Amino acid sequence: MIRNPIDVATRVSPNLSALIESRLNDADIDQPITLATIRTFVIGLLPAAFTETEQLHHFDVNESLLDELDGLIDEFGETALAIDFVQDVASEPLSRVIEAVMYDENRQAPPTLGAIKEAIFSGLLARLVGEGALDEDEDDGLLAEIDTLIERYGEEALAENFLRYE
Incomplete structure (x- = not known):
């Protein structure tokens, strides 16, 4: 096909x-x-x-x-x-996480899905919850969601391609 x-x-x-x-x-x-x-x-x-x-x-x-x-x-x-x-876009909470990584002043290259996962493991979710950018209950499924995107597209896929614009 x-x-x-x-x-x-x-x-x-x-x-x-x-x-x-x-x-x-x-x-x-x-x-x-x-x-x-x-x-x-x-x-x-x-x-x-x-x-x-x-x-x-x-x-x-x-x-x-x-x-x-x-x-x-x-x-x-x-x-x-x-x-x-099938639409391949991140949920609204994951889009906020991607944007937080994209707009990080210390980042020199556009973030990949792998970089987003790394940021999640490095405490980004807790920081975003603390800042009020994410609700406490929104961070629960984000690791599973990023893993699904990585499984489908690979760690090197540019994260910005999955942003949800609404």
Whole structure:
């Protein structure tokens, strides 16, 4: 299968991206997951009455994951790899951590994901909580989140590419 050369994940809603990612993380699936596979899964989640109604009358295109998937399938085809449609951005708390490292006056090079993990281990989270930039409960999952990004993209990936802008 051919990967999409453009960043199609920027055209996917956060809800659909999260759903796709949850299916990709399912260890019981052996073959590549395509948009058609995700569509079949979504249809299985819907009540039978909705799928019959859906065939007769489409609601606002942006209101339904199924409608969103249908639009993506129309544009990219049923065999498009679902992984291409997962948004890879840091959570808002991790984005604040990345920005804190990026704007560190002592830093000479743009930080990588590995550098962010190092900063977390060096006490950056405690400092940011103390400064009020992070809430105490926000720092709990950040190490797992950075580990997931490192696992997927490597320690040398530039951290700023994962910043969430909202």
